[in-house]
Amino acid sequence: MSALLNIDGVTVRFGGVVAVNDVSLTVAKGELLGFIGPNGAGKTTLMRAIIGMVTPQKGSVSLDGQPLNGMPIHRRIRAGLALAQQIVKPFRTMTLAENVALAVGAGKTRSPWTALAHRGNATELKTAHELLARVGLTDAVDRLPSELPLGFLKRLELARALALQPKLLLLDEPLAGLNQAEANAMADTIAAINSEGQSLILIEHNLKEVVRICPRLYVQDNGTKLADGPTQEVMKDRRVLDAYLGSHADAEA
Ligand SMILES: Nc1ncnc2c1ncn2[C@@H]1O[C@H](COP(=O)(O)OP(=O)(O)O)[C@@H](O)[C@H]1O
Ligand SMILES: [Mg+2]
Numbered sequence: 001m002s003a004l005l006n007i008d009g010v011t012v013r014f015g016g017v018v019a020v021n022d023v024s025l026t027v028a029k030g031e032l033l034g035f036i037g038p039n040g041a042g043k044t045t046l047m048r049a050i051i052g053m054v055t056p057q058k059g060s061v062s063l064d065g066q067p068l069n070g071m072p073i074h075r076r077i078r079a080g081l082a083l084a085q086q087i088v089k090p091f092r093t094m095t096l097a098e099n100v101a102l103a104v105g106a107g108k109t110r111s112p113w114t115a116l117a118h119r120g121n122a123t124e125l126k127t128a129h130e131l132l133a134r135v136g137l138t139d140a141v142d143r144l145p146s147e148l149p150l151g152f153l154k155r156l157e158l159a160r161a162l163a164l165q166p167k168l169l170l171l172d173e174p175l176a177g178l179n180q181a182e183a184n185a186m187a188d189t190i191a192a193i194n195s196e197g198q199s200l201i202l203i204e205h206n207l208k209e210v211v212r213i214c215p216r217l218y219v220q221d222n223g224t225k226l227a228d229g230p231t232q233e234v235m236k237d238r239r240v241l242d243a244y245l246g247s248h249a250d251a252e253a
Pocket of ligand 1: 014017018019037038039040041042043044045046
């Protein structure tokens with residue numbers, strides 16, 4: 001089976017800090033890969049290296065056989081990547097539908113900024129409504145982000161990323177800040193999106209949910225790969241347990 005994502009020996013340093021240390025990882029088409037590790041493990045940095053927000057000192061990344069090294073972010077998005085970030089920053093004065101319509105348009109235009117001039121044509125708005133329904137926000141399409149709690153905004157961020165129709169969707173802690181009931185529902189939404197064929201990497205601190213929905217886990221600690229394999233096996237790995245019990249005793253919270 002040929003890999004959708006191929007990460008080969010990637011190292012990212014910030015001054016003296018080695019945030020990602022010689023990491024190799026592959027993701028197959030259709031997979032839902034859970035990506036866990038204690039705070040500061042370099043999870044976000046690896047996602048940023050994939051999408052092109054940081055430049056690795058070493059190593060290579062390719063998507064569907066296409067090398068991404070040296071490509072700016074907007075070209076990587078056109079190549080089939082999208083990242084839903086942990087800190088959500090929607091346009092506060094646009095409705096949820098307009099926010100998603102903007103992303104629908106941005107995926108098609110050459111420059112990511114061209115789309116900023118308008119709030120979505122009828123076709124883009126129709127697609128936006130469909131995407132918002134897919135993430136459970138049908139009743140909120142005409143609301144403003146400033147009126148809504150975090151749970152809605154995390155789902156909006158997911159819809160905006162889906163609007164780019166990525167081959168591979170990177171989710172950075174989409175459950176962070178949600179209560180357990182909201183986290184459970186959001187995890188169900190992510191699992192449903194995967195079962196429709198969307199390939200995903202899910203970074204998550206909520207071990208309970210990540211273990212429940214992800215068949216495979218990749219674990220990173222201190223920038224280095226600790227484990228990679230079927231979820232049940234990885235969760236029995238002594239080094240993984242130590243990394244969590246050592247510095248992340250609230251992992252089950
Ligand atoms: N832009 C940056 N500049 C300097 N150091 C950074 C930067 N981004 C991350 N780091 C450092 O890299 C390490 C990994 O951070 P991060 O990737 O955010 O970890 P995680 O997402 O697993 O919590 C940390 O020590 C963090 O302080
Ligand atoms: Mg992070």
